[in-house]
Amino acid sequence: MKKLKKGDSHVEKMRFTQENVNIFAEISGDSNPIHLNAEYAAQTPFGKPIVHGFFAGAVFSKVFGTQWPGEGTIYMFQDMAFKAPVFVEHDYYAKFEVLEVDEVKKRGVIQCVLEDANGKIAIIGQAKLMHTERF
Amino acid sequence: MKKLKKGDSHVEKMRFTQENVNIFAEISGDSNPIHLNAEYAAQTPFGKPIVHGFFAGAVFSKVFGTQWPGEGTIYMFQDMAFKAPVFVEHDYYAKFEVLEVDEVKKRGVIQCVLEDANGKIAIIGQAKLMHTERF
Numbered sequence: 001m002k003k004l005k006k007g008d009s010h011v012e013k014m015r016f017t018q019e020n021v022n023i024f025a026e027i028s029g030d031s032n033p034i035h036l037n038a039e040y041a042a043q044t045p046f047g048k049p050i051v052h053g054f055f056a057g058a059v060f061s062k063v064f065g066t067q068w069p070g071e072g073t074i075y076m077f078q079d080m081a082f083k084a085p086v087f088v089e090h091d092y093y094a095k096f097e098v099l100e101v102d103e104v105k106k107r108g109v110i111q112c113v114l115e116d117a118n119g120k121i122a123i124i125g126q127a128k129l130m131h132t133e134r135f
Numbered sequence: 136m137k138k139l140k141k142g143d144s145h146v147e148k149m150r151f152t153q154e155n156v157n158i159f160a161e162i163s164g165d166s167n168p169i170h171l172n173a174e175y176a177a178q179t180p181f182g183k184p185i186v187h188g189f190f191a192g193a194v195f196s197k198v199f200g201t202q203w204p205g206e207g208t209i210y211m212f213q214d215m216a217f218k219a220p221v222f223v224e225h226d227y228y229a230k231f232e233v234l235e236v237d238e239v240k241k242r243g244v245i246q247c248v249l250e251d252a253n254g255k256i257a258i259i260g261q262a263k264l265m266h267t268e269r270f
Contacts, residue, residue: 023158023162030201061165066164080213082213
């Protein structure tokens with residue numbers, strides 16, 4: 001399996017459905033109507049329902065655990081700055097870039113961005129991962 | 136509504152069920168067997184299925200948005216250091232403490248910890264929130 005190097009990148013296209021947001025609200029207990037109720041959301045500055053930040057950010061975890069670096073990833077740290085709302089039923093891109101690799105400790109620091117189809121950043125942060133084969 | 140001050144704290148008892156973890160895997164796409172398959176998990180250093188970090192951390196968001204500070208919270212930032220696995224069907228406590236308040240900008244910095252019944256920390260981090268009435 002090829003090791004990741006500084007500067008390596010990955011992109012994942014995403015779309016969050018209202019149905020999955022409703023399910024996330026149920027299992028997490030976060031039933032804030034801003035996520036669930038279009039009429040309520042229309043009265044807020046956002047104008048329409050937004051995805052829970054932790055459900056939106058979970059795309060980073062999904063990519064790390066299942067694709068890039070992939071199975072065997074140990075998740076050590078993540079930060080997320082919520083810069084703009086993530087709307088349901090819109091296209092988003094999760095973009096990743098390797099910022100640092102420590103080949104001795106088998107660790108990497110990854111820049112993580114979730115942006116809309118116009119390149120507007122919704123979430124930005126960094127992840128710290130360990131993977132014995134890919135760093 | 137009473138304003139939060141530096142030093143104010145809140146605790147929420149939690150338990151993550153295997154059923155909800157299975158649902159989270161489905162809606163997030165993070166189908167890593169470490170979360171889903173007890174036989175697979177038994178072969179790993181964890182020994183049993185663990186909760187997705189983003190699903191575990193979502194308890195912070197749930198508390199902020201629905202209880203403390205409550206509805207109207209705007210989530211600006213969260214970091215999470217994953218220090219130990221979060222196991223399904225075990226008791227956990229999400230513990231919160233106000234570290235800083237900016238009454239002019241209506242912002243607060245909150246320490247967030249998810250720990251097990253023995254006080255072992257699984258996730259630790261800080262949140263930055265805005266709430267026009269509670270800071």
